[in-house]
Amino acid sequence: MESSQWLQGGPFLEVSFLLELKEAKTKGIQDIINKLSKVTNKIEIVDKNIDEIIDFFERGYTYDEEDPESICLHSLKLRLYVYLSKKRKTTLQIEKVSSNALMVNFWFFGSLFDAPEWDQIGIKEDEITDFTDFLMELFSVYKYKVGGIAIEEDILDLFDCNETYPNECYCYEKVSPDHFLQEPSHFINIVWNEKYKQINHIPYNHKRFDREGILIKTGSFND
Known part of the structure; x- marks a missing residue:
């Protein structure tokens, strides 16, 4: 999966999440973009159109x-700056992955080393x-x-499915701990x-936050 030319090289660190598509696609996308202003971290949209x-x-x-039988894709990318402890170039990707689910994905340059030739x-x-805090902040907003x-x-890797999206195996209700x-x-x-399912046994370090959220540490940056 490639990011836009706004970000170059790689690897990329992806902060992604799954939302239910309840309304017309246009309103759902507008709501996602409008709520960026509610995130504590400053998010600057570079695109004007x-x-x-x-x-x-x-x-x-x-x-x-x-191919007249070809699937129809609904996808967008926005160029952003996200202000964590540092100002970072980011690509926001939104994909309709099934009839009732949207994937929202923030791409960051994920190398250990700077790439000044690309301003990354x-x-x-x-x-x-910083990214863990950002993931939790996104939960509080969305x-x-x-x-x-x-x-x-991205978050689709948590589904019991290896199909290309959009596909109904990525329906909102089909992801489960x-x-x-x-x-x-x-x-x-x-x-x-945990609004969707209470978890009683978690085989990883974890903590509860924001009433219904559970942060589960399943790996490390250098794994």
Whole structure:
């Protein structure tokens, strides 16, 4: 999966989460973008043609224009600056992954080393807590079902499914801790919303926060 040219090189650290698609696609996307201003971390949108980008998401596009049976993709990317302990270039990716689920994914340059030729700063080991705090802050704003932090992996990796999206195996109700807590994980941290299912046994270090959130430490930055 490639990020836009706003970010170059790699690897990329992905902070992603799953939202239910309850309304018309356009309103759902507008709400996600509008709520960026409610996040404690300052988020600066670089793109100016946001309405056009949302309209493109609404219309969608076919994966293969020459195939009348080709699936229709609904996808967008926005260029951002996210202010953690440092100002970081970020790509916000939003994908309709099934009939009732959206994946929201923040891409960051994930190397240990800076890339000044691309104006990209790396991530030092002690800075990973910035991203953990960001994941938790996103939970407080969006109340997502499940979210996570990983290198070159997004939240769809927690489903018991290996299909290309959009696919109904990525329906909102089909992600469950019964599966992803029992499988090997590439994630550094996972946040689960206990509104959807209480978890009694968690085989990892964890802590509860914001009433219904559980932060589960499933790995480390250098794994």
